[in-house]
Amino acid sequence: MQKNAPHKVFSLVSIFHKLSLMVVLYVLSVSCSNTKYLPKGEKLYTGAEVKFDKHYKSKIKASALEKMIRPLPNSKLLGLRVKLYAYNIAKEPKGKGLNYFLKRKFGEPPVLFSTMNINRNIDLLTNYLENQGYFNATVSADTIDKNRRVKAMFKVNVGNRYRINNIVFPSDSDSLNTYIRSTSKETLLKKNQPFIFETIKEERIRIDAALKELGYFYFNPDYLIMQLDSTNKNNTVDIYIKLKKDAPDKALHVYRLNNINVYPNYSLEKDSTYNLSMAVKYHDYSIVDVDNLFKPITFDRAIFFEKDKVYTRTNHNLSLNRLVNLGAFKFVKLQLTDADSLSRHLNADFYLTPYPKHSLRFEATGTSKSNNFVGSELKVLDRNRNFLRGAEQFILSVAAGFETQLNGSAPALNSYSLTPEVSLTFPRFVTPISRINKAGALAPKTKITANYQILTRSDYYTLNSAGLFYGYSWKESLRKDHVFNLVAINFVKPTNTTAKFDSMLVADPTLKASFQQQFIIGTNYNFVYTNQLESKRPNNFYINANIDFSGNFIGLLMPGKESVDNPSKIFGTPFSQYARGYVDGRHYWNFNRNTTWANRLFMGIGYAYGNSSALPYLKQFYVGGSNSVRGFRARSLGPGTYPPVTDNTTFPDQAGDVKFEFNTELRAKLVGIVKGAVFMDAGNIWLIRENPLLPGGKFRFGQVFNELAVSTGAGIRIDASVFVIRFDAAFPVRKPWLPNGDRWVVDQVDFGSKQWRKHNLILNIAIGYPF
Known part of the structure; x- marks a missing residue:
């Protein structure tokens, strides 16, 4: 063996040299061929x-x-101008085909x-x-x-860089120059900072915005001049802020509002503004609504202008934002014109084009997995955008879904769901405090929702769930959204349980507690903070935080102390008690218009107490599926190191009190509306309390990362902006139920093996991105 070793080394070196020579020759040939x-x-x-x-x-x-x-x-790929080469070798296309693709789509002209x-x-x-x-x-x-x-x-x-020395604001005593001088504390120009022309432009815009808040409607940043004095010996510049002498007279005066007219049924095609003599007067507004589509109070709540008050840009933008976010109007336009040539007053005309009052919408999702599980959900929504003539939105929806496993001669495992829901949304806070409805740029909303779900799992149970919710939502700013459900009531009742499922409940008290008939009465709050609407940012983030309490207030009203053995009841039915919360954080790094790196981190925990020994089934966490750890079936993972059920006659239904999940995905445009992605998901669930029937399922902080399941894969997305159809193929690379040291199974990946594909490869078909 020792004698042959030098020959082997020489052989490898020789092969390496030949390969290197081939690469060099290829590079030279491509380079030369591009110039010819x-x-x-x-x-x-x-x-x-x-x-x-x-x-x-x-x-x-x-x-x-x-x-x-x-x-x-011309662009390069691995140092080569591949697109230019493709353009050069392609013939002039006579129609669609390979030459057309290389010459017109993929290739680049020199x-x-x-x-x-x-x-x-x-x-x-x-x-x-x-x-x-x-x-x-x-x-x-x-x-x-x-x-x-x-x-x-x-x-x-470059020479020496000049810095700002002095910033001098106007010294004149007239109102306009006095106002400009009063904004000096907010100036963007700072002493000793480098002189940057963009900052000069932004300073003019800042002053203009401040003057707009004082009623200078016709003012413009171009009416400000920044005079520079760079004669100082120490490479500094003095900046003098002045009004241009040729600024028009209208720009130098404060304007107030005169008539405020609203046309809520305006159509550009019909020019249906009608005559103001047909208007209905309501407070400061003249409303031309001959078809009586909207209650006048609708516009009093949405429009922030008041007659004879000073015009401000804030009230201008607030009014437009409120009208747009009523959800009743397709187009919203504000036109401001001089009331007359003598007074400093503006007439405001709001031209509003409503959506059709009724609309019908269909939504569909589907999943297909290589282990013979297939499923789909169809949802039909009927929307009324002006239910009570106050831009209230009434939605009636019905969703029906199924999942089934076809397994040769074995009986199919089926799951069916039917969920009718009705909701009514008011574009305001339904509260005795009327002034609160004037806060915020976007219309606050009150939503009442009632739903009922029937979930049937063959050979196991039928779960009936009725819900009633009353809550508020409001947008604090462009980045901050709040949803507070003051009342959240669920009634859960399992029926038609089979002997097989009953035996499982008897054997597992924790499972029995989560499936018992019960009320879930409490409150919940959801907060979203995101900058995704700010499209110019190279990186965007999204944070969704939720807290959910049940049974707290009801428990205080009940005599005695609640316990699992002697639970307090409402109408003869126990009510659950728990505290639950989660944080869902996402980060999107946009390398360019076509490539994005998306990441998500999810952490959730719930704790049952008092009446309850376990979280209700509807409130438990799970992992797996098309929007989670995609290399595993939904609800098939965990808790902890507990192995998944491999029996094809059993539905995966694992759930827990704690959840940790991390996802990373690189998305890139391939061609046209077709996009590709590669991804990796990691996550698991755990139990707060020990369950002897689920060994290894108890949460231990120090073992979280050691007990994570990991999967990876790739996907294709048809992204037509209006909708996205997603195909993701994934497989596990780490299985937490295996012994320590054997949990990584990358070396077992074998795409050529039919048996491996059957037990590991999962295809998810879904609508929309996973996160």
Whole structure:
């Protein structure tokens, strides 16, 4: 063996050298072949490089300047211009097909050096550097020309950067200049900070926004001039803020509101504004609603303008936001015009185009798994957008779903659900405190919901659940949403239990407690904080926090002390007592328009006490399924290291009091509306109390990460913006029920094995993204 070792090493080195030579030859061949397709006399532009003079330090990176230079060169993949090569080798397409795809969709035409204007790029870079405070910056350029390929080289001498020395606001004593001077404490211009032109522009916008709040409706940021004095010897600049002398007279005066007219049935096609003589007067508003579609009080709650009050941009935006978020109008337009040529008053006309009063909507979801489980849910919603003529939304929906496992000659395992629901949403707080409805940019809402669900699992039980909810929702700001259900009542009653299921309840007291007939009476609060609506941010986040209490207030009213053995009852039925909460945090890093890295972390815990020894079935946590740990069936995992049921005649139904889950997914556009993703999911559930029938299920903080299940996979998404159809294939790579040291099963992955695929590979079909 020892004698042959050197030969083996030599053989490997020889193979490596040959492979390296092949790669080099391939790179050279592709590079050369791209230039041979160029038109006669043309050269391929390969990009630009920026270098700074070493005598001066710059806070600006060379890469930032290189991105500004135009045109951009052809893109590269692993150092090769693959898209350019595909464009070159494709023939001119005569129709759809491979040549069309390579030439029009995938390929890139060559970027010719003749299209680059060196002097224009020098001016562009110089101007940018001056706007960053480098007033003495100079830029020169040269080119490197080789084998019909040209690279541009830019040399930058930035000089010293100028900083702000003094900021001088207007000293005149008239009202407008006095108001401008009064905003100086909020200025964005700070002494000793670098001079940046963008900050100058933002300062003008800030002053304009402050003046809009004081009634200067016709003012404009362009009416402000920022005079610079850079004659100081220490590379500093003084900034003088002044009004332009040619600013129009209208911009220098405060405006108040005159007539406020509302047209709630406006149509651009019909020009149905009607005559103001047909208007109904209500408080400060004239409402032209000849069809009597809306109660006048609807607009009093939504519009923040008042006659003879000073115009403010805040009330302007609040009014538009409130009207849009009523959900009754397709288009909302506000037109402000001079009341007359002499007075400083504005007429406000609100043109509102309503949605159709009734709409019908269908929703469908589906799952199909390689272990023969298939399922689907169909939901039908009938919506009335103006139920009581106050923009109330009345929704009647019915959802029906099923899941079944087809297993050859064995009897099919079926699960069916039917859920009718009715809800009524008022675009205000239904409360005796009327002033509270004027708070916030978006309309606060009161929602009343009643539902009933019948869930049948063949060979086990039928679970009947009736719910009644009364609560409020409001949007504190663009980022913050609140939902507070003051009353949340559920009545749960299992029926038609089979002997098989009854024997399971007898053997497992914890399972019996979670399935007993009971009331769930309490309150819950949900808070969402997100910046996802701010589309310009490269990274977005979403946090959903929920707390849920049951039986607390009722327990205080009951005589005696509640206990599991002697529970307090309402109408002869015990009520559950628990505290439950969770946090769902998500982060989205957008590398560019086509690539996003999405992450989610979920942590939840619930604790039953008093009347209850276990959380109600409806309130327990579970993992697995199309929106969770996708390499495992829904409810099949945990708790803890307890092994999943492998009996095909049993439905997976594992649940717990504690849940921890982490998901990461890289999403990228493939072509058109087709997107791809690779993902990894990890998670599990645990029990707060020990259950001898579920050994290994008790929560132990120090063992959380050691007891996580992990799966990975890839997916295809048809993202048509309006809807998303998702196909995710996943398989487990870590099984927590296996002995320590054997839980990672990556080495067992075998896509070629039919037996492995049958027991491990799961295909999930769903609507929408998992998170």
